[in-house]
Amino acid sequence: xxxxxxxxxxxxxxxxxxxxxxxxxxxxxxxxxxxxxxxxxxxxxxxxxxxxxxxxxxxxxxxxxxxxxxxxxxxxxxxxxxxxxxxxxxxxxxxxxxxxxxxxxxxxxxxxxxxxxxxxxxxxxxxxxxxxxxxxxxxxxxxxxxxxxxxxxxxxxxxxxxxxxxxxxxxxxxxxxxxxxxxxxxxxxxxxxxxxxxxxxxxxxxxxxxxxxxxxxxxxxxxxxxxxxxxxxxxxxxxxxxxxxxxxxxxxxxxxxxxxxxxxxxxxxxxxxxxxxxxxxxxxxxxxxxxxxxxxxxxxxxxxxxxxxxxxxxxxxxxxxxxxxxxxxxxxxxxxxxxxxxxxxxxxxxxxxxxxxxxxxxxxxxxxxxxxxxxxxxxxxxxxxxxxxxxxxxxxxxxxxx
Amino acid sequence: xxxxxxxxxxxxxxxxxxxxxxxxxxxxxxxxxxxxxxxxxxxxxxxxxxxxxxxxxxxxxxxxxxxxxxxxxxxxxxxxxxxxxxxxxxxxxxxxxxxxxxxxxxxxxxxxxxxxxxxxxxxxxxxxxxxxxxxxxxxxxxxxxxxxxxxxxxxxxxxxxxxxxxxxxxxxxxxxxxxxxxxxxxxxxxxxxxxxxxxxxxxxxxxxxxxxxxxxxxxxxxxxxxxxxxxxxxxxxxxxxxxxxxxxxxx
Numbered sequence: 001x002x003x004x005x006x007x008x009x010x011x012x013x014x015x016x017x018x019x020x021x022x023x024x025x026x027x028x029x030x031x032x033x034x035x036x037x038x039x040x041x042x043x044x045x046x047x048x049x050x051x052x053x054x055x056x057x058x059x060x061x062x063x064x065x066x067x068x069x070x071x072x073x074x075x076x077x078x079x080x081x082x083x084x085x086x087x088x089x090x091x092x093x094x095x096x097x098x099x100x101x102x103x104x105x106x107x108x109x110x111x112x113x114x115x116x117x118x119x120x121x122x123x124x125x126x127x128x129x130x131x132x133x134x135x136x137x138x139x140x141x142x143x144x145x146x147x148x149x150x151x152x153x154x155x156x157x158x159x160x161x162x163x164x165x166x167x168x169x170x171x172x173x174x175x176x177x178x179x180x181x182x183x184x185x186x187x188x189x190x191x192x193x194x195x196x197x198x199x200x201x202x203x204x205x206x207x208x209x210x211x212x213x214x215x216x217x218x219x220x221x222x223x224x225x226x227x228x229x230x231x232x233x234x235x236x237x238x239x240x241x242x243x244x245x246x247x248x249x250x251x252x253x254x255x256x257x258x259x260x261x262x263x264x265x266x267x268x269x270x271x272x273x274x275x276x277x278x279x280x281x282x283x284x285x286x287x288x289x290x291x292x293x294x295x296x297x298x299x300x301x302x303x304x305x306x307x308x309x310x311x312x313x314x315x316x317x318x319x320x321x322x323x324x325x326x327x328x329x330x331x332x333x334x335x336x337x338x339x340x341x342x343x344x345x346x347x348x349x350x351x352x353x354x355x356x357x358x359x360x361x362x363x364x365x366x367x368x369x370x371x372x373x374x375x376x377x378x379x380x381x382x383x384x385x386x387x388x389x390x391x392x393x394x395x396x397x398x399x400x401x402x
Numbered sequence: 403x404x405x406x407x408x409x410x411x412x413x414x415x416x417x418x419x420x421x422x423x424x425x426x427x428x429x430x431x432x433x434x435x436x437x438x439x440x441x442x443x444x445x446x447x448x449x450x451x452x453x454x455x456x457x458x459x460x461x462x463x464x465x466x467x468x469x470x471x472x473x474x475x476x477x478x479x480x481x482x483x484x485x486x487x488x489x490x491x492x493x494x495x496x497x498x499x500x501x502x503x504x505x506x507x508x509x510x511x512x513x514x515x516x517x518x519x520x521x522x523x524x525x526x527x528x529x530x531x532x533x534x535x536x537x538x539x540x541x542x543x544x545x546x547x548x549x550x551x552x553x554x555x556x557x558x559x560x561x562x563x564x565x566x567x568x569x570x571x572x573x574x575x576x577x578x579x580x581x582x583x584x585x586x587x588x589x590x591x592x593x594x595x596x597x598x599x600x601x602x603x604x605x606x607x608x609x610x611x612x613x614x615x616x617x618x619x620x621x622x623x624x625x626x627x628x629x630x631x632x633x634x635x636x637x638x639x640x641x642x643x644x645x646x647x648x649x650x651x652x653x
Contacts, residue, residue, distance in 0.1 A: 196521045197521060199521070200521050200522070200524065200525040202521060202524055202525070203542065264517070267518075268517040268518045268520070269516070269517055269518065270510055270512075270518065273499075273503065273507075273510060273518060276496070276498060276499060277496040277499060277503070277507055278496075279498065280496035280497050280498035280499055281494070281495065281496045281497055281498075283492065283494065284492075284493075284494040284495055284496050284504075284507070285496065285507075286458075286478075287456075287458060287478055287488075287490055287494040288478065288494060288507045288508040289457070289477050289478035289479035289482060289508050290507070290508050347496070347497070347498035348498055
């Protein structure tokens with residue numbers, strides 16, 4: 001079965017992950033009498049997933065390179081406070097451009113913190129576990145100090161849209177247009193790959209397998225657009241008229257853009273190749289003359305910037321900056337990454353996998369909320385799922401080794 | 403000694419780790435189309451010497467001349483740029499990546515948009531690997547699931563693709579079966595005919611006497627002597643390795 005899948009060009013791990021997600025969705029739909037699959041809930045799920053998925057994309061690189069970042073939750077709080085402070089206290093929420101300037105400031109702060117942590121891990125060889133565990137403590141403290149523990153609100157109006165709430169989506173027309181464009185991109189990418197491989201006479205997956213892949217991807221894209229377009233948006237309707245559909249949430253667009261970019265970095269750039277080579281064999285990377293320390297430093301900077309981006313979505317959604325956001329985010333992010341097929345031994349992992357992993361973990365969380373499962377019990381469940389995912393990784397690697 | 407310009411001249415090279423003199427004023431040289439065996443016990447300093455030659459460790463004294471020019475290698479990249487390719491005993495392959503990725507590691511072929519040109523790298527890798535080992539066709543699986551001979555092929559192909567004139571091979575046959583050892587030794591003979599100079603580290607006397615032209619024997623970080631294989635017996639070489647005893651000069 002597995003070799004058959006591989007010959008057809010399907011990654012067995014990713015395929016089983018998608019099938020597991022489908023099974024969970026069906027089960028949750030049954031136990032919640034279909035509420036789980038309602039447009040309203042799926043729209044919310046798409047927004048909830050974004051924060052975890054964004055950071056999981058960065059965590060893929062970190063874990064592939066045999067590192068870990070435990071500070072992302074605290075870093076979210078710190079960068080969120082920097083953004084809120086810039087908007088509310090320094091520039092004033094009504095100032096034009098305050099939103100964009102503060103986002104720039106937040107991303108910069110996140111990247112600089114990442115450089116600091118990466119420098120200790122790469123150039124001073126303090127294990128990343130220790131550096132970022134210290135960061136977990138320090139950045140939470142720094143978040144408190146930014147505004148002396150106060151909550152800063154309200155944030156700029158255009159900024160609030162980035163959270164996916166009121167006016168936080170692009171409407172049905174744009175959503176369908178974007179969906180169609182995405183499908184065209186998928187088809188073009190597959191055709192281009194086939195042409196390039198044919199030119200060099202390389203092995204090629206059978207046409208039906210590629211057709212199936214394209215079909216499944218397009219169905220998922222268009223299905224998603226259909227669902228979020230079916231969720232009525234009262235804020236966009238005139239008084240008494242039927243409200244139009246919300247369409248794709250802005251956080252989802254941010255996630256898609258970031259994920260597409262990072263997937264490209266992972267698979268088709270030198271930086272990505274070096275990260276995977278280092279994770280596979282650090283000694284080989286060194287003997288091949290790769291700039292390993294610089295790569296590690298950049299990794300942590302990237303992770304910091306992504307935590308800041310996740311913080312943008314969270315603070316925009318809350319319409320305030322508080323020092324308590326992002327608690328336990330690191331666990332969800334690491335869990336999503338590992339569930340998504342990134343091996344803790346390093347050297348293996350994918351961005352699409354991490355996003356599906358984030359979707360899976362958020363689906364369970366969301367489904368359990370619908371089922372009225374209490375918060376402590378949800379934590380226990382997520383913890384058990386993390387163990388199960390790593391156990392799956394161990395078993396899978398042992399089978400691969402044979 | 404031939405009158406032509408040496409490919410590599412190492413003169414009184416030293417490398418210390420703290421108080422330990424891993425290599426102490428070692429000198430050796432290498433000419434085009436020649437295989438020089440580097441022999442010695444574990445800890446004799448030969449691995450350190452080649453690590454200095456391949457840019458892994460900076461030297462603490464002495465000089466390295468490549469094609470008559472003084473060179474100072476700070477990184478493996480510097481040594482490669484001077485035309486010295488090294489096949490380390492561990493092979494230095496990223497086990498999770500496939501053959502083309504390993505072959506081009508650190509020297510990837512890029513498209514005009516600065517992205518990896520994966521298909522061209524696979525095509526080029528196929529050319530060079532098939533020349534070495536025609537039975538090796540499935541390049542796209544991770545190195546982890548390849549046989550010892552296939553890994554060795556990848557490592558040799560990596561050194562050859564970039565037209566190195568100087569090759570350092572550290573125990574290339576240590577982990578191989580008889581057929582694969584044959585493949586490597588035949589490859590060495592062919593490279594020699596192409597005018598490539600090779601430093602070969604080996605513990606196997608039969609291999610050494612088959613392919614080497616000269617041997618440089620090291621003991622306790624210093625060079626005991628360099629002799630022509632034609633002038634010595636295996637026993638004399640063993641005496642150099644074990645006792646540090648120079649063979650009696652032949653009339």
